[in-house]
Amino acid sequence: MKTLTTHKQVIWFDDSLISESLVEQAFDPDFWHKQNKVLGSAQGRGTTWFVQTEQLPAALRHYRRGGLFGKLIKDHYWFSQWHNTRSCEEFQLLQHLVKAGVNVPRPIAARSVKRTFCYQADILTQKIEGAQDLVGILQQRSLDLDTYQLIGEQVRKLHQANVNHTDLNIHNILLDKDNNVWIIDFDKCHIEPYLRETNFSVWQKSNLDRLLRSFKKELVKRQIDWEEKDWKALLSGYQQIT
Template identity: 85%
Template sequence: MKTLTSHKQVIWFDDALISESLAEQAFDPDFWHKHNKVLGSAQGRGTTWFVQTEQLPAALRHYRRGGLFGKIVKDHYWFTQWHNTRSCEEFQLLQHLVKAGVNVPKPIAARAVKRTVCYQADILTQKIEGAEDLVGILQSRSLPHDIYQRIGQQIRKLHQANVNHTDLNIHNILLDNDNKVWIIDFDKCHIEPDLGETNFSVWQKSNLDRLLRSFQKELGKRHINWVQSTDWVALETGYHQ
């Protein structure tokens, strides 16, 4: 990880994936539009821009708050230290997971900009080509049990890397064209203390419980093609293998 520092801004980047000169401009959507490098966009709390970098397609996301507080303070966060900013933490967490062999987007660059006592943040990560989240997939078709087992195995690898995904839901699990399982959206997630080989931990169970509730919610809301008595059991089987 390389670092570019100025008086009120820090950029962290992987120089194997992006040049220093591009990293300095990478967080301005107008730059990508000007150079005809915008591949598309998606709407969530804000706009995620899909852009073509020097090495690979990428997703550019500006950090925005959710919930009621987010209606008042949209994108400012209390500043303590640069390494405690959400962008830096997510960048380093993704690096940790890539090294651990978990299927997550590669972190390309991240930025934090200090605004008096607060900061704003952005992150640029790999765009997973041809991928769709489980919600979209299950609205149109069911999945075989071996796919659910692969999902369980990938979550287990995540947990073996001691990463607590505090918002694990079926919007954050993707399948690409080869049915490879990817896990995304690690904002506010963190590494738990390494306690060695222990029994099933409270935080691990909490992640799986949250994922189960997500399946149940979308079953009622969008009538996804999912059967708890068989599909969830297959996922748990993959997790515990």
């Protein structure tokens, strides 16, 4: 990870994926539009832009608040230290997971900009080509039990890397065209301290409980093609990894 510091701004980047000459402009959607490098976009709390960088397709996301508070203060966060900003933390967490062999987007660059007592932030990560989230897939078809086992295996790898995904749901799990499982959206997630086994398993169970609630919620809300036996297969894959 390289760092580029300018007036009230810090950029962290992987120089094997993006050049220093490009990275300062990489967080401006207008720059990509002018270069005719915009591949598409997706709507969430804000717009995620898909762009073609020097090395690979990427997703550009501006950090925005959710919930009621987010309606009042949309994209400003209290500043304490640069390494505690959301963009820096997510960038480093993704690097940790890539090194651990977990299927997550490679972090390309992240930026934090100080605004008096607050900051704004952006992140540029690998776009997983040909991938769709589980919600979209299960609205169209069912998945076989082997695929659910693969999902369970990837969640276990995440936990073996000691990462607590505090928003693990089926919108944040993707399948690509080769049936590889990917986990995304690590904003506000963190590496757990190494505690005794009883405490370590509490957050693991919390992640799995949240994932199960997500399946059940979308079964009612979007009529996804999912059954309890699918969850058992996922747990089987989760428990088989050593």
